[in-house]
Amino acid sequence: MKNLEVLPLISGVCCILGGLGVVLHTNPINKIIMLALLEIGMIGLIVSSYYLDIAIISSICEPICTIILLLGYMKYLTTIKKKKKFGRDLPVLSK
Amino acid sequence: MDLVQYILYLGYALLIIGTLGAILGPKVEDPLIRFLNVEVPSIGVALIFLTYDEDLALMTFIAVNAILSLILIRALILKEKYESE
Amino acid sequence: MDEIVVSILKMLVAGAICWINFVIIDTYFGLPEQPGVLGAKMIGEKVKDIGGNLHGGYFMGNIVCSPDASAGTLLASIMNYLMGVEGGLITALLVWIGNRLCADPGYAGTIGALTITAIISLLKPIIEPKYFVAGMVLAIFTIQGLDHKHASLLLGKIAKKMNRGE
Amino acid sequence: MDILEIVIGAVALLMTLRIFLERSRARKLLYLCCLSFCISALIALYVKSPMGGITAIVYFITSTLSSNAIAYTIEQTKHIE
Numbered sequence: 001m002k003n004l005e006v007l008p009l010i011s012g013v014c015c016i017l018g019g020l021g022v023v024l025h026t027n028p029i030n031k032i033i034m035l036a037l038l039e040i041g042m043i044g045l046i047v048s049s050y051y052l053d054i055a056i057i058s059s060i061c062e063p064i065c066t067i068i069l070l071l072g073y074m075k076y077l078t079t080i081k082k083k084k085k086f087g088r089d090l091p092v093l094s095k
Numbered sequence: 096m097d098l099v100q101y102i103l104y105l106g107y108a109l110l111i112i113g114t115l116g117a118i119l120g121p122k123v124e125d126p127l128i129r130f131l132n133v134e135v136p137s138i139g140v141a142l143i144f145l146t147y148d149e150d151l152a153l154m155t156f157i158a159v160n161a162i163l164s165l166i167l168i169r170a171l172i173l174k175e176k177y178e179s180e
Numbered sequence: 181m182d183e184i185v186v187s188i189l190k191m192l193v194a195g196a197i198c199w200i201n202f203v204i205i206d207t208y209f210g211l212p213e214q215p216g217v218l219g220a221k222m223i224g225e226k227v228k229d230i231g232g233n234l235h236g237g238y239f240m241g242n243i244v245c246s247p248d249a250s251a252g253t254l255l256a257s258i259m260n261y262l263m264g265v266e267g268g269l270i271t272a273l274l275v276w277i278g279n280r281l282c283a284d285p286g287y288a289g290t291i292g293a294l295t296i297t298a299i300i301s302l303l304k305p306i307i308e309p310k311y312f313v314a315g316m317v318l319a320i321f322t323i324q325g326l327d328h329k330h331a332s333l334l335l336g337k338i339a340k341k342m343n344r345g346e
Numbered sequence: 347m348d349i350l351e352i353v354i355g356a357v358a359l360l361m362t363l364r365i366f367l368e369r370s371r372a373r374k375l376l377y378l379c380c381l382s383f384c385i386s387a388l389i390a391l392y393v394k395s396p397m398g399g400i401t402a403i404v405y406f407i408t409s410t411l412s413s414n415a416i417a418y419t420i421e422q423t424k425h426i427e
Contacts, residue, residue, distance in 0.1 A: 006355040007392045008098060010385070012105055013359060015142075017366050019109050019135050023116030029420060031131045033374050036412060037365060040385055042138050043405060045102055047389050051150055052397050058157050059405040063412040065161040069131070070419045072168035076127055077426055079172060083179040187349055219417025222424070226372035244379045245414045247407055254383060255403050258390040262399040271403065278407035282414055313387050314350040321357050324380040325364070328373060 011044030028073050036066065103146045109139030126171055134164075190307050194315030197299065198253050199322070202292055203338065205249040209288040212239045212339040216284050220245045227332050235339050236332030240324065246282035247275055249292030250320055256293040257312035260300050268297030351391055358384035371420055375413055382409040 018038030025031050039062045046055045113135030123129050137160055144153040212235040215221040220241030227237030243250055252275050259267025272293040279286030300309050323331050361381040368374050386406045390398055 004096070004098065004101065005392060006351040007388045008101060010355055010358045010362075010388065012101065013362055014381075015105055015109060015138075017362055019112045019138075021366055022135050023112060023120045023132055026122045026128065027371075028127060028131060029371060029416070029423070030374075031128070033365075033371070033378065033416060035131070035134055036378065036409075036416070037362070037381075038135065038138055040382065040409070042141060044385055044389070045105070045142060046145060046153075047398075047401065048392065049098065049102070049145060050393070051145070051153075052393070052401050054150060054154050054157075055401050056404050057154055059401075059408045061157055061161050063408050063415065065164055066412045067415050068161065068165050068168065070415055072164075072172065073127065074419060074423060074426075075172050076168075076175065077423060079175045079179070081426060083175065184349055191350065191353070217414065217418065218421050219414055222417060222421040223372050223375065226370065240376060241417070244375055245410070245417055247410050250383075251406060251410070254386065255406065258387065258402055259396075259399045262390065262394070263396050267396075267399065274403050274407070278410065281407070281411060310350060310391070313390065314354055317354050317357060317384055317387050320380055320383050324376045325357070325361055328376065 005048065007044055008048045011041045011048065014038070014041030014044065032066065032069055032073075035069075036062075099146055102142055106139045106142030106146065109142065110136045113137075113139060126174075127168075130167060130171065187311070190311045191314050191318070194307055194311040195318040196315075197303075198257075198296070198312060198316045199319040201296055201299065202249040202253045202319070203335070205292045205295065206239065206243075206288055207335075207339055207342050207344055209249075209291075210344055211242045211248065211288070212236065212335065212344050214238065216242055217245050217282070227328055230329055232329045232332030233336030235344075236335035239335045239339070240328070240332065243324070246284045247278045247289055248284075249288045250316075251275060251278075252289040252292035253296045254313070254316045254320075256296045257300060257309055257316060260297060261309040261313060265297060265301055268293060268300075272297075348391070351388065354384050354387055354391070358388070372417075375417055378413060379410075382406060382413075 014037055018034050018041055021034035022031050022038060025034060043055055043059055046058060113132065117129055117132040120132055141153060141156055144156060215224060215238050220238060223241030223244060224234055224237030227240060228234045242248060255275060256268045256271045259271045272290045275289040275293055276286050279289050300312060358381060361377050365374055365377045386402045389402045
């Protein structure tokens, strides 16, 4: 443990706490914030082994993944709300 | 402890946490929450790729992961939509 | 032991310079007046709910949602540490591109980067550029990380004194 | 280890713990912004070459983009829930 620098130590703490946080939280937006923390840890570990080009590619792909998850969450939420509203109305209409 | 061993053990820890969390985590009956738990072991796999110096595999894995999440979340929305009709 | 005290003193002085630089530039370009994007409005209202000031909350939300003079200060001091004066100009270009991606006019970021480049090139014989990197982290820690209520009250008072925001 | 890296590392460790323990969603974003400042400074102090500076700039701008999207979604879904 004595020949490690500061960046790998911080990134390791980010990875472990982010992984526990994604599993333990139950609201999807909280889970996505914790996923951002986990990806911060992964980028730090990639940089600390000097793969700088892969770090650039990875940090460009991270907001794309986040935006896809957020758009999907909004669509999913509106679908569930619409299903609940129809579920109350539809038997009345079909009678 | 060496840097390589440190990253390797970190990747194993993320794999174990993520797999157990996807099976018996809290409120896992909702498919969106289970899908978000599955993202954790994929980052563990990326760290293990990093340990064995597979740089091309790591780059491909990270890029494909973004596209894969698009397909899976589209499938979830379609399932909810077909169940409501 | 004497060396450590001197380096901590240099870091604190550099932090004070960075704090004054980015707060004045951001307030002058009207960050506390209105939220630039929709997310900054939500953060300002949440900060107001815990007892802070609304305009200080808009300031903090605008820092989170787009790279402003704070990001310009940090990145320009990084590139000055690594490349010299040319790095500051490259940073101004890249921060402007990032600002346009976040749907912002982008004057605050570039002017912040150019100002800190001028300050660093003036002060280079006394304080080396790597102290500015750590000083900027301490400066952003006092605003975003320490205590949101009192920080937003202080920012609101500064905005009122400079006639930006009520 | 340098004294500057130790100070920045202490700030980053404190921010990580406060993100994990905070209840409100909007204030987690403020702590996340401070953490990405710290990591960007640590990358530049660790690599010490111009390519490291480019990596730090690209990382910081894209992390800002991601937190912008999260804040926008919190505002949008407040009316639905």
